[in-house]
């Protein structure tokens with residue numbers, strides 16, 4: 001009997017994300033080609049690959065910021081497709097951190113973090129503030145709670161964005177190049193927060209070119225090229241040579257920096 | 258001696274002559290420039306006034322400014338009796354106020370329709386916009402007055418209100434849609450990614466960021482609605498322009514009355530613009 005990822009994720013509660021034969025087109029351009037992928041509870045998956053290879057598109061399909069046209073995606077036991085109510089439930093279990101932070105510029109830091117808990121799970125202001133301050137403390141930025149995003153540095157803003165995502169107590173965190181827009185001296189403060197999160201057992205899918213982070217934190221590395229998953233192997237395998245030629249070239253380019 | 262020294266730069270500034278002590282003082286240069294511009298304007302207005310005066314004299318127009326007072330108001334036995342011009346401008350204000358509110362409503366609904374996923378919503382909004390944009394306002398007014406008014410039993414005032422609201426609503430719709438679409442895509446995505454419902458996303462994330470983009474052009478539109486409202490004189494709604502027309506047919510004082518009517522529109526719209534500007538500055542400062 002064949003066991004496709006889709007059926008597995010329905011029955012196995014330990015599988016939080018599954019892609020089963022997923023393809024996506026932008027008009028005539030195919031951005032994802034037959035993606036198959038599983039992310040288990042507690043796993044840290046780093047996604048890398050050349051620019052334009054479909055990393056963002058793939059990770060954004062998880063919470064349906066992009067819709068796929070073929071195949072099946074399950075997240076936390078639910079199929080994501082179409083139905084808005086179902087999708088909202090999935091999105092509340094999936095936190096996302098963007099390259100450009102995307103904080104709400106008209107709200108204070110505290111309001112940025114409390115908005116979703118107050119609106120989505122109808123927490124009282126007091127409860128929401130308490131949770132928000134807890135997470136802001138965890139990313140070491142609670143003292144800036146009353147400021148506005150424009151008053152913070154890029155690194156601080158990205159840590160707020162992480163706190164905002166955590167405030168919904170997600171089961172999975174998605175990161176799409178969270179340090180690519182940062183000045184070099186701010187990269188580590190964000191990576192440190194992410195490493196801490198990983199140490200606490202958070203399930204994470206991280207698109208990044210930070211190979212140091214991948215080495216330290218990842219359980220598995222996914223290498224993408226031209227819309228395909230070219231490699232999907234354990235970190236050790238990936239870094240010690242179990243990789244194909246394209247990954248080899250990519251890695252040598254990246255590590256030159 | 259000391260005092261004179263003190264006076265000279267000030268005088269120089271006033272006259273737009275570069276001061277001796279600060280030959281390149283940017284402030285005095287600016288004052289000089291604005292004084293020159295004011296002078297230009299005064300000369301221009303004087304020329305126009307003279308042309309009108311000379312033209313009127315050539316056609317032997319008899320100015321009767323002394324008669325215009327009662328057109329505004331009379332006081333009889335200590336009682337204030339509004340004249341046709343005051344009555345007219347009150348109707349104009351009422352007309353403009355009601356159609357402003359309606360046009361914002363229509364504009365908001367149309368913008369929502371155009372941005373929605375609903376095919377029916379988009380089709381209705383687009384049809385409305387195309388009809389309003391591609392037919393003359395005058396024809397729209399006749400449609401409202403001669404076709405819709407008798408069918409739905411509405412009077413000429415409300416026919417005028419609804420026609421203006423429909424017309425300005427189409428512009429309001431585009432202003433509102435433009436403002437909403439100008440909000441960065443990342444903001445929509447952050448709203449979606451945090452699991453906000455569509456309503457909450459717009460209510461708490463998108464609209465507050467779109468409003469500062471929408472309000473200035475929208476208030477401009479509503480102020481110009483006051484001017485556009487003159488067109489309903491065609492269906493004899495008793496607003497300012499209609500009252501002016503009536504007065505002229507009674508008194509033949511066409512020049513005086515048209516100047517006064519135009520002046521009243523001018524004062525009304527410029528003072529509203531100034532008011533809006535002050536409010537805007539205050540709002541920006543409060544932020």
Ligand SMILES: Nc1ncnc2c1ncn2[C@@H]1O[C@H](COP(=O)(O)OP(=O)(O)O)[C@@H](O)[C@H]1O
Pocket residue numbers: 026029031049050051052053054055056057058
């Ligand atoms: N909204 C879009 N419309 C059209 N093409 C897109 C869009 N988003 C991404 N693409 C294309 O899809 C491909 C994959 O993009 P992306 O997933 O952003 O790559 P990566 O994140 O790996 O750099 C690229 O060729 C990109 O040009």
Ligand SMILES: [Mg+2]
Pocket residue numbers: 055056057177
């Ligand atoms: Mg990308």
